[in-house]
Amino acid sequence: xxKNKIKRSLGERTFTVVNTxxxxxxxxxxxxxxxxxxxxSFSSGAAVMSGKVSLYPIGFQTEAYKKVFQNxxxxxxxxxxxxxxxxxxxxxxxxxxxxAYPLSRKRLYGGKWIMMLITVTMYFHAGxxxxxLLVYNLGLIDKVWALILPCxxxxxxxIMMRTFxxxxxxxxxxxxxIDGCNDFQVLWNVMLPVSxxxxxxxxxFYAVQRWNSFADALYYINExxxxxLQLKLQQIxxxxxxxxxxxxxxxxxxxxxxxxxxxxxxxFATVPILLVYPKLQKxxxxxxxxxxxxx
Amino acid sequence: xxxxxxxxxxxxISIRKALSRDWQLxxxxxxxxxxxxxxxxxxxxxxxxxxxxxNIFAGIAKSEWVGFDVFREIFKMPEFYRALRNTLTLNLLGxxxxxxxxxxxxxxxxxxxxxxxxxxxxxxxxLPHFLSWVIIGGLATQxxxxxxxxxxxxxxxxxGEVQFLSNKPLWIAVYQIVGIWHGMGWNxxxxxxxxxxISGDIYEAAELDGCSxxxxxxxxxxxxxxxxxxxxxxINLGKIISIAFDPPYVLGNSLVEDVSDVISTFVxxxxxxxxxxxxxxxxxxxxxxxxTVLIIVSNIVAKALGEEGLW
Numbered sequence: 001x002x003k004n005k006i007k008r009s010l011g012e013r014t015f016t017v018v019n020t021x022x023x024x025x026x027x028x029x030x031x032x033x034x035x036x037x038x039x040x041s042f043s044s045g046a047a048v049m050s051g052k053v054s055l056y057p058i059g060f061q062t063e064a065y066k067k068v069f070q071n072x073x074x075x076x077x078x079x080x081x082x083x084x085x086x087x088x089x090x091x092x093x094x095x096x097x098x099x100a101y102p103l104s105r106k107r108l109y110g111g112k113w114i115m116m117l118i119t120v121t122m123y124f125h126a127g128x129x130x131x132x133l134l135v136y137n138l139g140l141i142d143k144v145w146a147l148i149l150p151c152x153x154x155x156x157x158x159i160m161m162r163t164f165x166x167x168x169x170x171x172x173x174x175x176x177x178i179d180g181c182n183d184f185q186v187l188w189n190v191m192l193p194v195s196x197x198x199x200x201x202x203x204x205f206y207a208v209q210r211w212n213s214f215a216d217a218l219y220y221i222n223e224x225x226x227x228x229l230q231l232k233l234q235q236i237x238x239x240x241x242x243x244x245x246x247x248x249x250x251x252x253x254x255x256x257x258x259x260x261x262x263x264x265x266x267x268f269a270t271v272p273i274l275l276v277y278p279k280l281q282k283x284x285x286x287x288x289x290x291x292x293x294x295x
Numbered sequence: 296x297x298x299x300x301x302x303x304x305x306x307x308i309s310i311r312k313a314l315s316r317d318w319q320l321x322x323x324x325x326x327x328x329x330x331x332x333x334x335x336x337x338x339x340x341x342x343x344x345x346x347x348x349x350n351i352f353a354g355i356a357k358s359e360w361v362g363f364d365v366f367r368e369i370f371k372m373p374e375f376y377r378a379l380r381n382t383l384t385l386n387l388l389g390x391x392x393x394x395x396x397x398x399x400x401x402x403x404x405x406x407x408x409x410x411x412x413x414x415x416x417x418x419x420x421x422l423p424h425f426l427s428w429v430i431i432g433g434l435a436t437q438x439x440x441x442x443x444x445x446x447x448x449x450x451x452x453x454x455g456e457v458q459f460l461s462n463k464p465l466w467i468a469v470y471q472i473v474g475i476w477h478g479m480g481w482n483x484x485x486x487x488x489x490x491x492x493i494s495g496d497i498y499e500a501a502e503l504d505g506c507s508x509x510x511x512x513x514x515x516x517x518x519x520x521x522x523x524x525x526x527x528x529x530i531n532l533g534k535i536i537s538i539a540f541d542p543p544y545v546l547g548n549s550l551v552e553d554v555s556d557v558i559s560t561f562v563x564x565x566x567x568x569x570x571x572x573x574x575x576x577x578x579x580x581x582x583x584x585x586x587t588v589l590i591i592v593s594n595i596v597a598k599a600l601g602e603e604g605l606w
Contacts, residue, residue, distance in 0.1 A: 015508050019406050026400065027419040029476065033434040036444050040437065051442035051450070099327030102320035109313030114328070121335040124587045127579025128540075128559070129566040130341030133355065134334070153330050183319035212427035215540045219567060230429045234545065237433045241548075259437065266433045273425055281421055288484045 034270065041065065041264040045257035064260035068268050073224065077232040078272075084228060085210045088148050092206040093199065095153050096161050101187050103158075104165035122155050128219070135220055146220035147210075147228065154209070157202045160287070164198045165191060201287040204280055211273070229269055236265045345577035351570070365577040375578060378561035381554055382538045385470060390531055392471050396479045398524060401486035402516055406508065420480030432545025435473050436460060461550040470546055470555070477542075489523040490516060526597050533593025537586045558582050 035055050040048055044059025052058050068074055102108050103115055131150060140146040168191060176190045192199070214230035221227060227235070240258035273280075314321065340355070345365055347358040369375045400420070407413040423431070438444055439459035446456055459465045493516065501511050540559040547555030556564075558578065566575025 011507055015406070016408070019403055020412070023403055023407065023416050026479075027416050030419050030422055030480065033438060036438060037434060049442060051447055054444055054447055095327050095330060098323040102317075102323050105317075105320060107313075108317060108320055109308065109310060114324070118331055121331060123590055124339075125583050126338030126342050127576060127583055128562050129572055129576040129579055130338035130344070131334075132567060133341050133344070133572065134337045137354075149330075150334050152334075153327060158327075183317070183323070187323075208425060212425075213541075214427065214429050215544075219563075230427045233433065234429045237429070237436070241436070259442075262433060263437065266430055270426065270430055277422065277425060278418070280425060281418055284425075285421070285484060288481070289488055 034267075037263045037266055041260055041267050043260065045260060048259050049257055061256070061260075063256045064264040065268075067256060067261050068264045073227075074232065074265070074268065076225070077227055077229045078268075080226065081211065081229040084144065084147060085207050088152070088210045089203050089207045091148060092152050092154070092157075093203050096158050096202060096206075097187070097192070097199075099153060100158050100161035101165055101191060102183075104162045118155060118158070132219055141220055142223045142226065144226060147216055147226075151209075151213075151216065154206070157205055161195075161198065161202060164195055168194055197283075197286065201283045204283050205287060208280065208284075233265055233269045237262055342576060342580055344573050345580045347573060349573040349576075351572070365573050366581070369574060369577055369581070374556070374561065377553065378556050378558045378578075379536075382536060382557040382559075384554075385467070385543070385557060386535045386538060388467065388471055389474050390528075390535070393475045393478060394528065394531065396475050397482035398486050398520075400479055401483040401490060401520075402512055404483065404487060405490045405516065406512070417480070420483070422480070423477045424481035426477075428541035428545045431473060431477060432542075435469065435546060439469050460548060463551050463554045466546075466551040467554055470542070473546060474542065485527065486520055486523060489520040493519045522600070525600055529593045529597045529600070533590040534586070536582060536589060 032055070036053075039053050039055055039057050041064050042057035042060055042062065043053045044061050047053050047058035099118075103111050103118075105111065135141060135146050135150060140149065172190050172194070173186055176186045181189060212230060214228065214234055217226075217228050217231040218234075221231070240262040344355055344358060346360060346362060347355075348361050348364075349355070349358045353359075404413060404417065407416070440446070441456050441458065445459065449455075449457055457465065459469050497515055497519075498511060501515060506514065536558075538557045538559050540563065543555050543557045543560050544563070547560065562575045562579050565571050565578070
């Protein structure tokens with residue numbers, strides 16, 4: 001009996017060690033691309049081009065960052081993306097609430113029909129080109145609105161909001177109605193205050209989606225002044241790859257090569273996300289759990 | 296007020312009464328419904344150019360009808376079949392290689408007893424999900440480049456330079472690795488949620504019976520989350536023909552186009568770059584129809600298996 005116990009606890013200990021080691025390894029693979037990127041961004045061009053850099057800088061330099069920081073269009077892109085994200089998130093959240101609240105009320109005549117017509121759009125997409133032609137015909141090409149209007153409402157988020165509104169006890173609404181509140185007042189004074197956590201979650205869903213997407217900008221925006229940060233970054237990376245092929249031979253002695261500038265730009269674009277990540281993660285996981293429960 | 300509650304409980308009321316009572320709710324819906332009509336149903340009208348010889352100057356309505364000519368044409372295009380094949384190949388491999396990863400990770404995380412360690416590692420594991428594909432593409436191309444760190448490691452073990460990004464089979468491997476890296480942590484959440492639902496009593500009983508932890512994993516944990524696993528598998532199979540634009544676009548390059556050009560990138564190239572709107576719309580429509588059918592079927596299957604499904 002006693003022998004058996006020792007044997008088992010030894011097995012348990014091995015299990016824990018192996019399990020923990022594996023998780024640490026996986027975590028490391030999640031982090032190491034950034035460590036590597038940081039190392040490259042601070043390394044000399046010669047070291048990078050000869051493939052000598054691993055997890056720490058070789059031939060330390062900060063010229064690559066100077067180049068990125070001195071690039072006015074990079075800052076303009078950053079500011080533009082921040083403003084775009086804020087405006088988009090506010091509009092999206094407003095529309096999501098305005099759509100979800102009436103549809104969460106059972107007394108709404110025709111609510112089921114409206115809901116069905118909305119659900120259809122989740123299953124059938126017209127496709128990239130018809131949407132592009134619509135944006136084109138509305139005269140939105142090279143306009144900020146092209147990055148806001150076509151995606152201003154997300155049906156998944158709307159349904160999540162609606163499910164939450166449905167779960168709010170009906171007594172709250174009835175009590176407010178007795179006090180003489182109209183529907184707008186009920187929404188504003190009763191529903192929204194109790195929905196703060198889910199509002200934060202959905203707002204962050206929208207914000208991250210806007211911050212990270214670049215395909216719509218690639219389709220609809222030709223004017224460099226309206227490039228969101230991701231598209232700007234994509235161009236730097238593509239340009240860098242083209243330059244790399246040409247500078248392979250003669251840039252061995254340069255301090256800064258396209259690769260280091262690329263790396264510095266990637267770090268520049270990643271830092272804003274990392275700054276808000278702890279908060280972001282908390283609310284996102286909450287949202288994912290709601291989604292999981294919903295199936 | 297009393298009459299109002301009464302009205303609410305009555306099932307059928309006239310439209311006029313509903314409008315006069317709930318007009319504010321309808322006012323709220325004006326903007327959202329306008330959005331759905333313009334930006335969701337509007338493009339569905341544009342789909343008709345798949346049956347027309349679209350001329351951007353004549354517009355959608357005045358372009359000439361050509362029936363199924365465009366479809367006949369795309370079904371003769373080798374590039375269309377290549378895009379279709381690549382979409383299915385990348386998605387299927389993603390399913391085979393990428394699907395088990397989050398399940399394994401969730402089970403492993405569940406076995407962690409130290410809650411601080413668990414919290415920190417979860418935070419790190421979710422990080423890739425929050426990055427844009429542009430950043431991920433940039434990271435991946437640097438890491439797998441000839442001068443990148445993977446080649447650094449290979450060379451330090453005495454190996455030769457490996458062209459990960461220009462060799463076709465290796466590119467597919469890189470695509471899969473990046474995909475797993477991106478989704479593994481985040482997709483584990485749903486399984487972790489399912490595991491949380493397992494009663495602790497079962498584990499305690501098993502422990503009293505002298506069950507080892509590894510045995511508990513495949514006798515208790517895995518069978519308990521099996522319904523979730525099956526549902527996720529069915530849902531993913533429903534998406535087998537849909538592929539996002541960003542990952543293949545940011546990872547692909549002209550040298551591996553043969554294996555990296557998928558439907559979404561094909562539509563972009565033919566439609567927006569070469570302005571062959573009708574062809575690209577027809578390809579998009581083909582994909583939409585197939586994927587809608589697949590999603591509906593997979594939902595029916597998911598429902599039949601006793602879960603809620605998507606609707």
